[in-house]
Amino acid sequence: MKAPNKTALINSEKLLNGTAADFGINALNLFIYQYGNNELYRAYCDAIHLRPGNVRSVEDIPFLPVSFFRTHRPLTNPATTDNAQLVFESSGTTGAEASRHYVHDQRVYEQSLLNGFRQFYGPPEDYCILALLPSYLERKNASLVYMAKTLMAAGAHPKSGFYIDEWENLRDTIQSLALTGTKTLLLGVTFALLDFAEAYPMALKNTIVMETGGMKGRKEELTRSEVHGILKKQWQLDAVHSEYGMTELLSQAYAAADGVFRATSTMRVLVRDINDPFDVRSTGSGAINVIDLANIHSCAFVATDDIGVLKADGTFEVLGRLDNSALRGCSLMTA
Numbered sequence: 001m002k003a004p005n006k007t008a009l010i011n012s013e014k015l016l017n018g019t020a021a022d023f024g025i026n027a028l029n030l031f032i033y034q035y036g037n038n039e040l041y042r043a044y045c046d047a048i049h050l051r052p053g054n055v056r057s058v059e060d061i062p063f064l065p066v067s068f069f070r071t072h073r074p075l076t077n078p079a080t081t082d083n084a085q086l087v088f089e090s091s092g093t094t095g096a097e098a099s100r101h102y103v104h105d106q107r108v109y110e111q112s113l114l115n116g117f118r119q120f121y122g123p124p125e126d127y128c129i130l131a132l133l134p135s136y137l138e139r140k141n142a143s144l145v146y147m148a149k150t151l152m153a154a155g156a157h158p159k160s161g162f163y164i165d166e167w168e169n170l171r172d173t174i175q176s177l178a179l180t181g182t183k184t185l186l187l188g189v190t191f192a193l194l195d196f197a198e199a200y201p202m203a204l205k206n207t208i209v210m211e212t213g214g215m216k217g218r219k220e221e222l223t224r225s226e227v228h229g230i231l232k233k234q235w236q237l238d239a240v241h242s243e244y245g246m247t248e249l250l251s252q253a254y255a256a257a258d259g260v261f262r263a264t265s266t267m268r269v270l271v272r273d274i275n276d277p278f279d280v281r282s283t284g285s286g287a288i289n290v291i292d293l294a295n296i297h298s299c300a301f302v303a304t305d306d307i308g309v310l311k312a313d314g315t316f317e318v319l320g321r322l323d324n325s326a327l328r329g330c331s332l333m334t335a
Contacts (some may be wrong), residue, residue, distance in 0.1 A: 079104035104297035116264030132188035190213035
């Protein structure tokens with residue numbers, strides 16, 4: 001099939017600031033744009049015989065398997081690997097190729113992140129942000145580290161910062177912030193939060209604890225409810241928050257309790273039948289597909305290797321991963 005004429009540049013501000021009512025039409029417009037301007041994605045759509053003329057709803061849009069970010073470079077013009085402002089890279093596994101996400105315009109990522117954070121938590125300026133991210137800090141190009149840096153820069157609190165194993169210092173910082181009534185966000189990978197909670201039980205006040213997943217073989221695998229139960233007991237919390245994101249996405253989803261996620265305004269989750277990847281639905285259980293309107297210059301339609309349950313109100317839970325997918329460092333635990 002002859003490649004279609006490339007379309008004019010899409011309006012990123014409209015995508016990033018659209019309302020919930022706009023999401024469907026914005027997603028369809030972005031699909032047409034990426035079909036016309038992303039050679040890899042167009043080749044995939046053509047191979048499965050799903051082209052713009054066959055796509056009338058978001059459920060009809062073809063979703064690119066997430067594994068393509070390991071084996072190819074999903075790029076939408078004018079993006080190229082040479083002019084990417086950021087490169088996010090997954091940890092990968094032994095003998096496996098890492099996923100790489102080439103981010104053409106870091107402002108798009110930062111705007112999407114900050115808009116989404118404000119939507120759920122209010123201005124970053126209201127928080128001191130403490131990030132407990134060992135292993136991620138030791139890697140180059142971890143999207144989770146860049147996310148934390150962006151939130152810290154926006155918040156500009158003098159005590160915001162990263163920690164690896166300086167637990168006593170972290171405890172003292174948390175306690176000093178509590179004395180002044182400062183709202184605090186403790187963002188951490190699961191194994192590090194568990195280790196810190198075991199070593200330093202205390203009553204956390206004015207503090208949101210947000211786990212991002214990530215056991216990476218460091219501890220016996222626990223369910224999310226078990227992890228949250230331990231953290232709530234050790235730190236006398238009513239709830240533990242969670243964040244859902246990945247190298248291949250620029251938008252996030254957040255859960256205020258019990259691992260029930262709600263996506264930010266630039267993201268929508270659908271589910272596909274695990275035996276029929278083209279049977280895509282807006283409710284039910286199955287493998288998770290994500291529409292990420294912030295992925296303007298890569299691919300906005302990603303078929304992940306996560307399994308979940310999607311409810312009619314748009315909230316979702318992550319239950320685990322497909323059996324044949326490689327375990328990645330940022331994978332979430334079975335709920």
